[in-house]
Amino acid sequence: MEALKVERVLERDGELDVKGLPYKKGQRVEIILLPQPTKRKRPRLTVGEFKKSGLIGMWKDRDDIQDSSVYARQLREQAQHRRQHDLAG
Numbered sequence: 001m002e003a004l005k006v007e008r009v010l011e012r013d014g015e016l017d018v019k020g021l022p023y024k025k026g027q028r029v030e031i032i033l034l035p036q037p038t039k040r041k042r043p044r045l046t047v048g049e050f051k052k053s054g055l056i057g058m059w060k061d062r063d064d065i066q067d068s069s070v071y072a073r074q075l076r077e078q079a080q081h082r083r084q085h086d087l088a089g
Helices: 047-052 067-086
Strands: none
Touching: none
């Protein structure tokens, strides 16, 4: 069996219109609908807001971080590893 994934946003409550499917009249198909979580948009900061946010230079006084770029890369790798582990588990 070959699956076909089609994503749509409902335009009317309780109604879904899907056209252009590669199936013929009389062919039986199974439809499974999985609601997707609503993505929350994070507000974007302007350059001025970003400068005022305190994010720039937040690690400058830390003695345990010699190279903030290396440290940030390690944090990203750890987070990626956790996500992969969570998905596999």
